Amino acid sequence: MKHITEQDIQGMEKVFRLNLINSITGYKPANLIGTAGNDGATNLAIFSSVVHLGSNPAFIGMFTRPTTVPRHTYENIKASGRYTINHVQASFVAQAHYTSADFPREESEFAACGLTPEYLNDFSAPYVQESQIKMGLELVEEVPVQATGTIMLVGKVIDLYLPENLLRPDGTVDLNGAGDVAISGLDAYHTVQELAAYQYARAGQGPREKAK
Numbered sequence: 001m002k003h004i005t006e007q008d009i010q011g012m013e014k015v016f017r018l019n020l021i022n023s024i025t026g027y028k029p030a031n032l033i034g035t036a037g038n039d040g041a042t043n044l045a046i047f048s049s050v051v052h053l054g055s056n057p058a059f060i061g062m063f064t065r066p067t068t069v070p071r072h073t074y075e076n077i078k079a080s081g082r083y084t085i086n087h088v089q090a091s092f093v094a095q096a097h098y099t100s101a102d103f104p105r106e107e108s109e110f111a112a113c114g115l116t117p118e119y120l121n122d123f124s125a126p127y128v129q130e131s132q133i134k135m136g137l138e139l140v141e142e143v144p145v146q147a148t149g150t151i152m153l154v155g156k157v158i159d160l161y162l163p164e165n166l167l168r169p170d171g172t173v174d175l176n177g178a179g180d181v182a183i184s185g186l187d188a189y190h191t192v193q194e195l196a197a198y199q200y201a202r203a204g205q206g207p208r209e210k211a212k
Contacts, residue, residue, distance in 0.1 A: 019185055019186065023185035027190060029048060032181070033073050033083055035077055035084075042109075046096050047062055048183040049062050059140070062085070063151065063153075066152060067151070074117075082123065084123070087175075089131065089132040090181050090189075115127035133162045135155055146167050
C-alpha cells in the first residue's frame with residue numbers, strides 16, 4: 001500500500017496535488033447553484049460542497065472558494081439573500097459541468113450552457129427547469145474558514161420541489177429514480193446504484209435491512 005506523507009503532499013506538482021486531494025474524499029453530490037443579482041442578471045455554477053446541517057429547522061450548508069477573485073455566485077447570494085440548489089442528473093451532466101467555465105458576469109451560464117431558468121412561487125432566484133430535485137434557500141449565516149480562506153454559507157430551506165413518485169413513504173428521496181449523478185475530484189461524474197437500506201441502528205440488534 002502506498003504511503004503519502006504531509007511532506008510528500010507539500011512537495012507535489014500543483015495540478016497533481018489538486019487532483020489527489022479533491023478526489024481522495026470520495027464521491028460528492030453534484031448540484032447547480034442558481035442565483036440572480038439585484039439587476040436581475042442570472043448566474044449558474046456547479047458545486048460539489050453541499051452538506052446537510054440540520055433538519056428542524058432545515059439548514060443546508062455549502063462552501064465557496066476564497067473571494068480573492070470575483071465569485072459571482074457568492075456576490076449574488078450576498079446581494080439578494082436567496083439562491084437555489086438543483087440536483088444534477090445524467091441527462092444534462094455535460095451542460096452542468098460547462099458552468100464551471102469562467103464566463104463574464106454579463107453572460108448568463110443558463111444561456112451559455114443550454115439550461116433553462118425557472119422561477120417558481122415568486123422566489124427571486126432561478127431554478128434549473130431540467131433538474132428533477134430542487135430547493136430554494138435563504139441565507140442565514142456565513143462562516144469564514146480561516147485556515148483555507150473558504151466560506152461556509154448556511155441556508156434555510158424555504159421550498160422543495162421534486163416529482164411525487166420520488167418521495168418514498170418514509171421521507172427518503174429516490175435519487176436513483178431521479179437519475180442523480182455524483183462527482184469525484186474536479187471533473188469526473190458517476191452514476192450510482194443503491195446497494196442497501198438499513199433500519200435505524202441500535203446496539204445489540206445488529207444491522208437490519210429496511211423492508212422493501
